[in-house]
Amino acid sequence: MSKSLLDLTPVEAVACCSPVTREPLSAEAADRIAPLLKALADPVRLRLLSLVASHADGEACVCDLNDAFDLSQPTISHHLKVLHEAGLLGREKRGVWVYYRVEAAALGDLAGLLGGVTG
Template identity: 65%
Template sequence: MPPVAPDVPRPSRVAEPLTQEQSARIAAGFKALADPVRLRLLSLVASHLDGEACVCDLVGAFDLTQPTISHHLRVLRDAGLVESTRRGTWVYYRVVPEALTSLTTIIALPSVAAR
């Protein structure tokens, strides 16, 4: 495949094609976010006051049980989108910024100068 000419607009951080490993990791993130509940959970965790949220903070935003919310958070954690820390009986979740960067970088639209 021929390289892109230097003057062709493209996302600034996509300099080379993804490796097989990178594409598998990023696809897992997109797959996890393809569910509306998980997408909303990620946004709730990311926007939560200290940048982390407990399951107990999130359950009230959904008409779902705590075990169901925990399942969705586990899917996000398995995809590498959130990290968790246990404090007593509660688990606190925070977004992994590098994971979100890798997702947004691959779908970023090139910035095109005004024509």
């Protein structure tokens, strides 16, 4: 059963759209994709995504990320939660720690949406 565009997650909405250089986004697609871009628009979240992606084995524990910022652990966890809810990070609890990994498909889909943009 296929979903309507309004039922898609932000990541699914990006995956189904043509690059913005090929045809204009519909209002519905823009509404669905905006939360994904909004999640990336925060400098802390953008750095967190980069830190997780570049960490050994492509995953990082919250404990590995805290020292990179002059922020409290709850604040870091909040930003990680936003990235997870947007579909950019996966997570797995191991004991008392939560490990995050980049959802490569989400980044690929986002790159595809912006594909073909040249300067």
